[in-house]
Amino acid sequence: MKIGVCGIACEKCPKMQHGTCPNGSVGCVARENKFCAICNCAHTKGVSLCFECSEFPCETTKKGPISFGYCQYLAGKQ
Secondary structure, X not given: OOEOOOOOEHHHOHHHHOOOOOOHHHOOOOOOOOOOHHHHHXXXXXXXXXXXXXXXXXXXXXXOOOOHHHHHHHHOOO
């Protein structure tokens, strides 16, 4: 199972299921990506997953796709 940089299993992502993922079968990885602020942020900070960042959750993760409250819960910051 592939996990996107945001933490969602790629196989469950609506864009992947509908064949409209801008990264194709690779899924969302940390890289420069004009379609995804989360991918850009992770790339800039040198992490593979948002959860690896010391600033997680942040303003970028508030944009989704995972609810911000859940991100706070995962980070133990709620």
